[in-house]
Amino acid sequence: MKARKLLAFFVAGVMGLSLALTGCGGTAPTEPTEGSPTAGVKYLILDEVIDLEQYGVGFRMEDTTLRDIVEFTIVEMYNDGTVQGIAAKYADLGISYDAFILTATDVKERPTWDRDMLYVGFDQNFPPYGFVDNNGDFAGFDLDMAAEVAARNGWEITLVPINWDFKDAELAAGNIDCIWNGFTITEDRKKEYLFTKPYMDNSQVMVVLADSGISTLADLDGKVVMAQAASAAYEVLTSDHAELVSSFKELRTIPDYNSAFLELNQGSVDAIAIDLPVAVFQMAANS
Amino acid sequence: MELSTIIELLGTGAITSVQIFLFTLVGALPLGLLVSFGRMSKLLVLRWFVRLYISLMRGTPLILQLFIVYFGPYYVLGIQMGADYRFTATLIAFILNYAAYFSEIYRSGIESMPRGQYEAATVLGYSRTQTFVRIIFPQVVKRIIPPMTNETITLVKDTALAFTLGVAEMFTQARAIVASQGNLIAFLIAGIFYYGFNAVVAFIMERVEKAFAYYHE
Amino acid sequence: MSSPEHNILRITNARKSFGDTEVLRDISLSVNAGEVVAVIGPSGSGKSTLLRCATLLERLDSGSLCYDGEPVAQLDEHGCMVYASAKALQAIRMKFGLVFQDFNLFPHFSVMRNITDPPINVQKRNKQEVYEEAQALLKKMGLQGKEDAMPCELSGGQQQRVSIARALALNPEILYFDEPTSALDPELTGEILRVIRALAAERMTMVIVTHEMNFAREVADRIIFMDEGYIVEQGSAKTLVDNPQHERLKAFLNKLET
Numbered sequence: 023m024k025a026r027k028l029l030a031f032f033v034a035g036v037m038g039l040s041l042a043l044t045g046c047g048g049t050a051p052t053e054p055t056e057g058s059p060t061a062g063v064k065y066l067i068l069d070e071v072i073d074l075e076q077y078g079v080g081f082r083m084e085d086t087t088l089r090d091i092v093e094f095t096i097v098e099m100y101n102d103g104t105v106q107g108i109a110a111k112y113a114d115l116g117i118s119y120d121a122f123i124l125t126a127t128d129v130k131e132r133p134t135w136d137r138d139m140l141y142v143g144f145d146q147n148f149p150p151y152g153f154v155d156n157n158g159d160f161a162g163f164d165l166d167m168a169a170e171v172a173a174r175n176g177w178e179i180t181l182v183p184i185n186w187d188f189k190d191a192e193l194a195a196g197n198i199d200c201i202w203n204g205f206t207i208t209e210d211r212k213k214e215y216l217f218t219k220p221y222m223d224n225s226q227v228m229v230v231l232a233d234s235g236i237s238t239l240a241d242l243d244g245k246v247v248m249a250q251a252a253s254a255a256y257e258v259l260t261s262d263h264a265e266l267v268s269s270f271k272e273l274r275t276i277p278d279y280n281s282a283f284l285e286l287n288q289g290s291v292d293a294i295a296i297d298l299p300v301a302v303f304q305m306a307a308n309s
Numbered sequence: 310m311e312l313s314t315i316i317e318l319l320g321t322g323a324i325t326s327v328q329i330f331l332f333t334l335v336g337a338l339p340l341g342l343l344v345s346f347g348r349m350s351k352l353l354v355l356r357w358f359v360r361l362y363i364s365l366m367r368g369t370p371l372i373l374q375l376f377i378v379y380f381g382p383y384y385v386l387g388i389q390m391g392a393d394y395r396f397t398a399t400l401i402a403f404i405l406n407y408a409a410y411f412s413e414i415y416r417s418g419i420e421s422m423p424r425g426q427y428e429a430a431t432v433l434g435y436s437r438t439q440t441f442v443r444i445i446f447p448q449v450v451k452r453i454i455p456p457m458t459n460e461t462i463t464l465v466k467d468t469a470l471a472f473t474l475g476v477a478e479m480f481t482q483a484r485a486i487v488a489s490q491g492n493l494i495a496f497l498i499a500g501i502f503y504y505g506f507n508a509v510v511a512f513i514m515e516r517v518e519k520a521f522a523y524y525h526e
Numbered sequence: 527m528s529s530p531e532h533n534i535l536r537i538t539n540a541r542k543s544f545g546d547t548e549v550l551r552d553i554s555l556s557v558n559a560g561e562v563v564a565v566i567g568p569s570g571s572g573k574s575t576l577l578r579c580a581t582l583l584e585r586l587d588s589g590s591l592c593y594d595g596e597p598v599a600q601l602d603e604h605g606c607m608v609y610a611s612a613k614a615l616q617a618i619r620m621k622f623g624l625v626f627q628d629f630n631l632f633p634h635f636s637v638m639r640n641i642t643d644p645p646i647n648v649q650k651r652n653k654q655e656v657y658e659e660a661q662a663l664l665k666k667m668g669l670q671g672k673e674d675a676m677p678c679e680l681s682g683g684q685q686q687r688v689s690i691a692r693a694l695a696l697n698p699e700i701l702y703f704d705e706p707t708s709a710l711d712p713e714l715t716g717e718i719l720r721v722i723r724a725l726a727a728e729r730m731t732m733v734i735v736t737h738e739m740n741f742a743r744e745v746a747d748r749i750i751f752m753d754e755g756y757i758v759e760q761g762s763a764k765t766l767v768d769n770p771q772h773e774r775l776k777a778f779l780n781k782l783e784t
Contacts, residue, residue, distance in 0.1 A: 147488035156310040195383035280488040307491025429630035434648040524676040
């Protein structure tokens with residue numbers, strides 16, 4: 023009887039693991055890491071930054087009023103020290119108050135908006151900006167910011183976890199009012215979204231295993247690099263760094279960064295292109 | 310995150326998964342029967358329309374259908390469906406997809422019935438409706454239990470596809486927990502859940518099959 | 527109510543084709559109340575089709591079909607075949623019963639339910655009364671104690687007797703048999719023949735398509751020999767079998783004997 027239970031547990035365990043690895047597309051690990059799969063794995067962020075960029079809150083093109091209110095309120099929160107408090111809350115998870123840059127706005131006075139519910143779209147698999155915290159609630163620097171903005175304007179807030187691949191469609195279809203989730207401002211995106219002024223500096227970096235021997239971008243020649251699908255890292259690599267990408271063996275995408283770290287751990291990819299705070303969070307969570 | 314919190318989060322996900330499963334069955338089982346009637350209709354137009362529907366549903370990925378049902382109203386018709394549409398869209402896509410599969414199972418069952426059963430019923434004076442309800446359908450049900458069991462088990466696993474639309478079912482929840490925790494325990498629990506869920510489904514279908522074992526043909 | 531002259535079934539100048547194949551060519555036939563008619567003939571002679579047309583499972587292309595003198599199907603002034611309304615046909619169906627070659631019992635119904643379901647749900651008769659009649663029928667068929675059995679638990683002969691009881695439960699005026707013993711092992715045919723003989727003794731009007739010559743001769747008042755869609759010869763059992771006129775009938779009878 024006991025043996026049977028053990029067997030059932032083992033089978034279920036194998037199933038759970040295989041579910042976790044569905045993202046790896048059947049690629050066999052090139053070099054299995056020694057010992058336990060996650061414990062003791064150390065990471066390295068390459069000194070060379072792929073790209074410097076900035077986050078903004080994205081709206082539909084026509085929603086200028088809403089954009090202005092949000093921008094106005096964020097500056098207000100900066101001026102009275104609220105932003106610092108929120109940043110401090112997530113300091114351990116990779117948020118740096120020094121990176122916060124939305125300190126002034128051209129919006130002179132608070133506009134009014136005729137709705138009372140703000141639908142905020144975010145990727146719940148994107149800590150530290152939006153994720154499920156230890157209490158099982160939605161949390162994150164951006165979500166706390168959004169909640170405070172809503173409160174100050176007398177709105178209710180609905181946090182809508184979305185599939186990041188479909189963020190354009192969700193916004194256009196009116197299922198959400200804004201994308202507020204470490205949303206990188208790019209020239210291409212500016213044509214499709216109405217952004218606030220940038221509120222945070224960010225850099226796109228490359229994370230590798232510490233013992234991989236890779237220390238520069240040039241070392242990635244012939245290596246497999248992974249980025250989240252539809253992410254800023256992927257976009258910047260494919261648009262501004264075509265030469266670098268062509269040196270890779272392959273640039274692969276995956277739906278979320280957590281799976282990317284699983285792949286890095288097991289050796290099926292050599293590097294991950296990722297937002298710096300997300301990298302800090304993931305490295306902490308995976309070590 | 311405490312294990313109890315993980316289990317609580319996954320528990321709400323499990324309820325949503327079970328809801329998707331049950332609503333899909335409740336919707337797709339009768340709809341599939343209607344579709345199978347359309348597929349066997351004497352009206353050529355209806356028959357071809359239904360054939361097209363079935364081939365589209367079976368010939369394209371469910372994950373794509375979820376996307377189309379959810380975003381189609383806006384992109385095709387310009388209608389904003391609002392925030393509550395996410396779950397409804399999931400159910401619509403699942404029901405439409407599964408009704409197509411079910412309809413073909415019904416059809417194969419109905420068409421496998423010997424003509425003599427219809428003739429005996431006709432001669433005995435049963436109306437067309439009575440013939441179907443009293444004579445044909447109960448026998449069809451017995452015949453289609455094995456393929457229906459297969460589809461039902463597939464449905465349990467397919468509910469995980471609702472993660473595409475961000476519906477907070479088991480797999481979506483597990484992904485979010487794994488993302489913030491950096492370990493795979495949530496996936497392990499999800500795996501156990503799906504396995505257990507299917508064990509229950511298999512058990513129930515076995516009982517149904519036994520209930521129909523009081524005769525053979 | 528039924529004088530010897532009373533025609534229960536009358537078919538005149540019946541024609542039926544399947545595609546280019548003419549299966550019935552100008553068939554005329556009437557069956558009187560209390561008469562037992564056997565229809566014999568080689569396979570493909572049209573005898574089963576005749577039965578299927580009489581039981582409304584197939585439609586005639588031309589000719590007329592009457593039950594109790596009431597037209598069921600006839601040619602209109604333009605020469606088109608016209609059948610009575612669907613509702614009228616439902617009523618006509620209550621006048622006859624059909625026993626199939628392969629029984630066609632409802633496998634998901636018990637023996638009792640096979641017999642009682644049509645009277646209760648089609649004729650909307652009183653349940654208690656139907657059950658009592660069914661018990662009597664089962665007894666008559668030698669199937670006492672089999673009420674709750676499922677058809678799959680019975681032998682072929684028993685199944686065929688259930689199907690006869692099922693047909694009789696609707697109190698038909700005429701009972702058709704389509705090769706009732708062909709699907710049975712030879713040793714089981716006897717029990718069916720005994721039942722039919724008993725029904726004949728009660729003056730049940732019957733039309734039996736069969737290839738059991740001995741049986742046809744013994745039980746039938748009249749034998750009809752069909753070949754290639756025609757009624758080639760008919761007459762009393764004795765004259766037809768002992769003194770066949772037509773070459774084709776002679777050939778058919780010879781073949782059976784060898």
